[in-house]
Every structure is written in C-alpha cells, then in structure tokens.
Amino acid sequence: MVEASCQNSGMRLTEDQICLIRNVVHGVLGVRARVTLFGSRVDDTARGGDIDLLVEIDHPVDHPALSSAQIAVRISRGMHGRRVDVIIDAPNLKRQAIFQIARENGVLL
C-alpha cells in the first residue's frame, strides 16, 4: 500500500481534498482513525469517479451507520457534491472482504 502525506501521488485528489478528507474523518472518529482511498480514484488513467474510503479504527465504534453517513456528507459537501462512499473497519464490526481489497489496492491518506 502506498502512503500519501497530504500530497498527490498515485491518486487523483488534490492536497486540499486529502486534507479535507483526513480532517473530516478525524473530526468524526478521532485523530487515530486511518483513511484509505480505494476504487477508481487510485487509478490515474480513469476520470472522475466516486470517492471510496475505508476508515479503520482500533476501538469499537458506537454509531457505525451514523458515523459513515456524517463523514460521507461532510466530504461530499467539501467536494462540490461528489459522490462519497465510506466503509468502517472497527473491532466490533463484521469483517468484510472489501476491507482487504481496499487495503491491498488502496492508498493510505
């Protein structure tokens, strides 16, 4: 997995967009939450596309549905209504195959 530090490498997001995504996720789920961008946005040859995010936290999440909806809405608003999908991996949630796929093919923001 490639790591990006508020810079645009291996993905089609601007520095400001990466910072926005991180700030929103940290605001909702704490500063230790890790965000991975996966899906079409990490493909430099694709155009446009949804923003697919995997958010990982090490502690149980009380409101997984509400938290993912809040994160998606706030990021979408900051990106002019771009469609954003957020999945959360936390110790109290079911493991999903998509988590591993996102980790393997995604970019840690």
Next chain:
Amino acid sequence: MTLPDSVSTRLKFLCRVAEKEARHLLQTDERLFAQLQQSPTALATDEIEPLLAERMDAFVGRFGRLQDTLGDKLLPTLLDALGEPRGPAIDNLDRAEKFGWIDSADAWMAARRLRNLMVHEYIEDRQILSDALYTGHAFVPVLVAASARLAAVTRSHFG
C-alpha cells in the same frame, strides 16, 4: 401572494401528501420500536422474524417517501413559488435551514444516506443495521416537524 392555480394546487396537494405520510410514518415508527424494545435481540439473528421484517420495510419505505416528498418535491416547489432560487438538493436544504424550516441540512443529507443502511436483506452487519434504524428513529420527529413547518409556511403565504 398570487400564484398560478396549477402551482397553488400542486403545493396544497404536496402538503396533504406530506402530512399523511408523516402520520403513517409515526404509526409504523411507534409499532416497530415498541416491538424492538420488547425483544432487543430480534435484530441479531440472520433470519429476521417476518412481522418485524415487514415493519422494518414499512419504516424504511415511509421514512424515505416522506423525506423525498419534503426535500425533493415540496421544498423546491415552495422555494419556486416564493420566488427563491432553487438548485441542487443541498442548496435547497441550505436555504431551508437558513429560513428555519429545518434544523440542519447536513443532518438531513446524512439521514438520506442512512436509508441504504436500514435494509435488512442487504446489511449483514447487524450493528450497522441497528444503528441505522435507531438513528432513523431519532430523526422521525425532525421529518414530522419539517412537514408541519413547510405546510404552515405554504398556508401562511398561499392560503
């Protein structure tokens, strides 16, 4: 304020629909969450009991219909009738928040997204399903109040 008859008729129709939908949502909300309170582990099973499953479907359906009637139909029609600019859903909701018709455009948009997480066949993680349903339950009074407010604004301007 004078409006073409067709606009005024449509506004009044949408207000009646929203008020009916709000009443029906409240009924399902009461039944569903009373049942969940009686059997708190009912959501934890893979195969949800048929009556509960039907009530959940009714809740999601009624929640979605009311939210769409208000946000996608009544609100833009009302903004138009008042001579306000209307645009994408989020802009209309921001305007509704500014006028005090809804409390938060962001909360409204989040509730809209939650609807996809309330579908029991699709959401296998019961923690997510349960959180989506209970967050929706907490949002029901917001939808009902918005319905009453939009109807009151319509009546105060257009009789």
